[in-house]
Amino acid sequence: MIRFVVIALVLAAYAVPGARAADMHFYLKNRRHHAVAVELFGQDRQKVWPGGGKAYFLDAREKKSVPVSCIAGERICFGAWKVGDDGVAFGVGPDNDRPPCEYCCFLCVEKSSRDISISKPADGD
Secondary structure (H helix, E strand, C coil): CHHHHHHHHHHHHHHCCCCCEEEEEEEEEECCCCCEEEEEEECCCCEEECECCECEEECCCCEEEEEEEEECCCEEEEEEEECCEEEEEEECCCCCCCCCCCCCEEECCCCEEEEEEECCCCCCC
């Protein structure tokens, strides 16, 4: 009987597909001579960090560490723009409506960090 219960518990643990929460850090580096705003967009579940209509603001040449709680394996892309002129955009842009790119998207990995360097606009400058 005990053997049956143990086997049932093991099978139940594997039968329930679950997403594992992961905590990671993004190190935002503004390499521009003007202030920028940045948002992080979860591509798999429409999650936005910081969310609530807010953005991370970085003054010229400022660096900032941003903790993110995400789902392991989730793809996260950054979108940034010049404060006061969202026509100058970086990564996937302020509305997450530009194509994802190799340098602006990352996978969520538990206890890891990624550097995001905001330097060249998506459309050139």
